[in-house]
Amino acid sequence: MTTNPALAIETHELVKVYGETRAVDGLDLAVRTGTIHGVLGPNGAGKTTAIKMLTTLLRPTSGTATVLGHDVVREASAVRRRIGLTGQTMALDEDMTGLQNLILAGRLQGLRHGPARARGEQLLAAFDLTEVGNRLVKTYSGGQRRRIDVAASMVVTPELLFLDEPTTGLDPRSRSEVWQMIRDLVRDGGTVLLTTQYLDEADHLADELTLIDQGRLVARGTPPELKASRAEGVLEVQLVDPARRAEAGALLAGAIGASVEPDSDSNPSRLSVKIADADRAARALGELARAGIGVEDFSLGKPSLDTVFLALTGHSTLDGTREEEAEVPA
């Protein structure tokens, strides 16, 4: 893959306007070839719209987008020949079996029936679906549907694979299987662009991340880079006795010189404080011990991606999750 240009995807000032709404509003994306690139953002941030433009399904209102060296508008068919797509809604025919769906996907890429079938069986095995391969998709569980859907976009190994929220609604095991397939694909020289709302997915899977909000780029970098961009870490303390939370909070705040964050996870015995250096954390824990406040557990960590996102945009990545889920047809 060394002959490929360094960037698999490059957009400049990409805009998509629907009536009054600027779904994508001047997005500059750069995705390096041979990497897993995560696009992270809340619902309505423009992730799906951006993917649809990059996969030639939507025509940009303005701006340019180049995919594998081809312009998505002028050279749409060249782009289509080299990409794979798993959209947010299932691209499956429920009245066909899993294997038949894979054969259909293979034939759409130009495979003859025989090779499409052989490839389908190979993928069924890879995604642990061999046993249900000859059952109608309408009898599948949510996880099985999602896996066959992802498998269908890999029937012909794409140079660039787009995955729009590939693990939404998957159980942990199916999720790790999909993750593994994505890593395998990239190891062999492919590039993957995936959108996600799951911070841990972005954190563990993506080599590089683009955070977007309201159709615009907010930040770009590797997960460690993004976290390091917010200098302070977080000290989390779990108390034995929740009744002494206020007292402990005051002590910690005094020792560290920062305010205690109101804990959002409603656990009355947990406290978290932003912290600049580890020495102060040790001192603060000492203060708690001297005051006789029992500490059950503590952790000192870098901020999560959500903290980063919150700091950059003023809201969490999880805003509006329910709204979009309601749109997905049952």
Next chain:
Amino acid sequence: MTSSSTEARPAAAEIFSRSVAGAQRPPAPGPLFACRTFAWRTLIKLKYVQDHLGTAVVFPVILTLVFTYLLGGAIAGSPREYLQFFLPGVIVLSLVASSMMSALTLNRDIATGMFDRVRSTPIWQPAVLVGTMGGDVLRYALTSVVPLALGLLLGFRPDGGFSGVLLALLYLQLFTFSVSWLWMFFAVLIPQPTAAAGIVNLLQFILLFGSNILAPQQTMPGWLEAVVKLNPVTHAATTTRGLMHGDLASGDLGAGLLACAVLVVLFAPPTVLLYSRKQR
């Protein structure tokens, strides 16, 4: 979903390596291959979807029996007499009902991600419409042969003989192809599957019962006769009857062919246009 099948999982290299035959990108499929792919899909679904099989086989049988024995005597004097008039009509009726199925499939594809996946592949895009309709030819053949065989068993005696019946069946393939553009048009126009199905069903009901399938239009009040004469289904039924009984007036044949032409000219271009512009 046992752990043993996980262990049997092929290695990554085996799945994605470009040396594996299946993983390599083949040359882009030609239009004919793309059409055959969608025709294949249509036939596969015929096997699994009870709806399809029901419309193709069960529906015409029930219709023939109910109308012939329940109402035939009242309408034409005797069931056997009515059968001579009604049977060509029941074939038209079954075919029109059956012709909706592919449009409803297309409509569901658009509502789900299938449409996006198909459009992000390098195939000749009209294959979705053309190939699907091609696959329907076999379904239509089945749909027309079932009531015909039943009719012959019950005493339907076409005066046009074998060649007349064959010509009628060929004409019906043309007519069904033409009328399916009408359903395709609504399938592409209306995004919600339930709404599309509702409108298509309503329209089908009007087309079928506002025609001369069940009774000759000469027996109707003048205003209704005028409406019925505008209905393409009426002309299809008249042409089918005429061909089967060997007494088709050339004017009626012309009207039957004109009905097909009008349906295609009115609905095929906007359907193709709407489909290719979808979501742009």
